[in-house]
Amino acid sequence: MTLLTMQKIALEAADGPQARPALTDGPCGLGLLQLVAGPASPAADEAQPTAAPLVAELMHQLFDPADRAPIHGRWRDLIARKEFRHVPGLTTAERTELSYRRLRLVNDTVVSAEQLARDPRQLAGLHEWTAASDGALCALASIHYNLFLGSLYDHDAREGLSPYTSMQRTGTFLCSELEHGNDAPALQTTAEFDRAGGGFVLNTPGPAAQKFMPNTSSTGGPKSAVVAARLVIDGEDHGVFLFLTPLSDEAGTLPGIRVRRLPDRIGNPVDHCLTSFDHVRLPREALLEADHGRLSDQGVLNSSMGNRRKRFLQSIARVTTGKLCMSAASVGASRAALSIAVRYAHHRHISGPRAGERVPLTAHRSHYGRLLKSLATAYAMTFLHRTVTDRWAAHTPENRVETERLVAIAKAWITWQGRTIMIECRERCGAQGLFPLNGLADLQLDAEGSVTAEGDNLPLWIKAAAEMVFGHRTERLDARPASPQGQDLSDLAFLRDLLAEVEGLWQTRACTALRQGRRGDPLGRWNAASSSGLEMVSAHARLQAADAFIAAIARTADPAARSLLQDLCRLFLLQEISHHTGDLLAAGHLSADHIHALPPAIDALLHALAEHLTPLVDAFDLPEEYLAAIPIAHSSYAMKVSDFLEASPN
Structure with missing residues (x-):
């Protein structure tokens, strides 16, 4: 069964006879959402009671039952512990030390470090939950389990790993240098083969080659690193490989290794450092070997890959799983932020239109509408991440x-x-959101790290665009020629195919720019095509998220939950389409009537979805212990803040 066929089946199931008819015919047969008479229920004094079956079904789709206990349940329970609550008044050094102590609690929870390192679902789950509590812990766990241990397991290293699996030594991963980040294949650190001694000499040739990575300081105890360096044999450069390198012991940094802590960065602090090597001798077994590169007893490199760049990419293949981990961290942190903001929106009351009247923030569509749009995106993010x-x-x-x-x-x-x-x-919570105690301020800052870690986002999309400009084709669900006649803005298949048309339009522009570019000027030709190529990739990402969302709807058994997810998916798609109406109109895929009808359709969806704010965030299943420690997540938040200040030693 092809992917296209599965998508069609999913859409047919999503719009099946059990679905709630949320839309009625409006002008031009566009099916505008019917506005329900009377005020939306979130305008009531408090949040509405959660409908347990509805939340259970939503949770079922967000967290597959097969994965919930062995993956999500383990990490959910971990962040519910008191050791993971916010501790005020700590210095940067104390906050970093706390994250290392939490890392050891993670290790106590792990059944098998090897199993965790080898299972991308387990690794993603770890990041998805710990990111909501401690972004620095999330980074440390990602480095130790995925980049460090994962690299060891992916190569031939099998013995002598107990110091790392027991956390007697923390693992780090040293690839990027001061002058080489996204162009890491050009890094300068060398590991020269010593024929006389049978080992290697690891060296940093100059300031530009200093490793610019966390987390090599003495904080957290003894460390070892997997170091990316150029393998040099008899003066010949064979490309970048990984070398297992002890950095420190209980007494401090080892001879020949220089570690200098960098100034504080934004967000939860991790001990970022500059690390360099002054002719450090490593044993023969320090080289991490696999089929892409093995060194014979005679000092001859044998490889299944003749290309040095391919060997490098294979050496650092763990970065791909790391991208999944960074995505998971962003998914988990987004759901936590929304859970807090929605609860605050219900509990925060302001002056109403009548004298003496008090209404919650959820009485205002200008407030809850923004949260609903973010919720639609967060659900799409979650479903896409599961699929990928x-x-x-x-x-x-x-x-x-x-x-x-x-x-x-x-x-x-x-x-x-x-x-x-x-x-x-953060903004929806006003000044309250600026205080880390309320769980939002650090999430926002930690998000910057996820954008940059495991490859900056823009270069990732540039690379994808270059690969997709030619030879990539996105199929429509409807094989008929695209025409706006008789099409309805309530039709998920129609909306989904509009995104496919957007991707195709930008791909055509990119191809045209490349073909028309001046020969002999590859950079100039790519500069002319890159903007269109990036728009193509952006549309492709959103299309993949839409397909994952639609597939989740098709799996939803409960009619009420399925209807709610349909409306949420419509909101997501209409938001995305609204940015491209000019192109779609010019290409004949939308009519002027569609464009006029789009804003009221979005507004009507926001009205219809307003009463479901609480169940939509309750399905995120944040531990009550986690939420209980966040003052603005409670109706008595003013008292919670006062109680906290009374209990604070400061």
């Missing part, structure tokens, strides 16, 4: 390149959307 994680976990050598590209595209879109959501949630 499953595809990466099941990838084959034949589809690896395509799947890696999808992981990269999703990482950029999800982390960018997450940052936007967290900014929105």
Whole structure:
């Protein structure tokens, strides 16, 4: 069964006879949402009671039952513990030390470090939940379990790993240098093969080659690193490989290694450092070997790959799983931010239109509408992340390149959307959101790290655009020639195919720019095409999110939950389409009547969805212990703040 067929089946199920008829015919047969008489229920004094079956079904779709206990349940329970509550008044050093202590609690929770490192679903789940509590912990866990241990397991290293799995030593990953980040294949650190001694000499040739990475300081105890360096044999550069390198012991940094802590960065603090090596001798077994590179006893490199760039990419293949982890962190943090902001919107009361009247923030569509739009995106982010994680976990050598590209595209879109959501949630909570105690301020700042980690988003999309300009084709669900006649803005298939048309339009522009560019000037030709190429990738990311959303709707058994998800998906798609109405009109895919009807259709959806704010965030399943420690997540938030100040030693 092809993907296109599965999508059609999903849409037919989504719009099946059990679905609630949320739309009625309006002008031009466009099916505008009927406005319900009377005020939306969130204008009531308090949030409405949660409908348990509805929330259970939504939760069922967000967290597959097969994964919920072994993956999500473990990490959810972990962040519910008191050790993961916000601690005020700590210095930067104390906050970093706290994150390392929490890392050891993570390790106590792990059944098997090897199993965790090898399972992208488990790793993603760890990031999805810990990001809501401690962004620095999330980064430390990502480095230790995915980049460090994962690299060891992906190569031939099998023995002597107990110091790392028991956390006697913390693992780090040193790839980027001061002058080489996204162009890491050009890094300058060298590991020269010493024929006489049988080992390697690891060296930093100059200031530009200092490793610019966390987390190599003495904080957290002894450390070892997987270091990316150029393998040099008899003066010949064989490209970048990984070398297992002890950095410190209980007494401090080892000889020949220089570690200088960098100034504080934004967000939860991680011990970022500059790390350099002065002719550090490493044993023969320090080289991490696999089929892409093995060194014979005679000092000859044997490789299944003749291309040095391919060998490098294989050496750092763990970065792809790292992209999934960064996406997961953004998904989890976004859901946490929305859970807090929606609860605050119900509890915060302001002056009403009549003298002496008090109404909650949810009485105002200008307030709850923004949260609903963010919720629609957060659901799309979650469904896309589930789909991409499953595809990466099941990838084959034949589809690896395509799947890696999808992981990269999703990482950029999800982390960018997450940052936007967290900014929105912070702003919706006003000055209260500026205080880390209320759970939002650090989330917003930590989002910047996810945007940059494991590859800056813009270069990731530039690479994807270059690969997709030629030879990529997105199919419509409706094979008939695109025409706006008789099409309805309530039709998910129609809206989804409009996104496909947007992708195709930008792809055509990119192809045209490349073909018309001046020969002999490849950079100039790409500069002319890159803007259109990036728009193509952006539309592709949103289309993949829409397909994942639609597939989730098709899996939803409960009619009420399915109807709610349909409306939420419509809101997501209408938002996305609204940015491209000019192009779609010019290309004949939308009519002027469609464009006129689009804003009221979005507004009507916001009205219809308003009463479901609470169940939509309750389905995120944040632990009550986590929410109980956040004052603005409660109706008695003013008293909660006062109680906290009374209990504070300051």
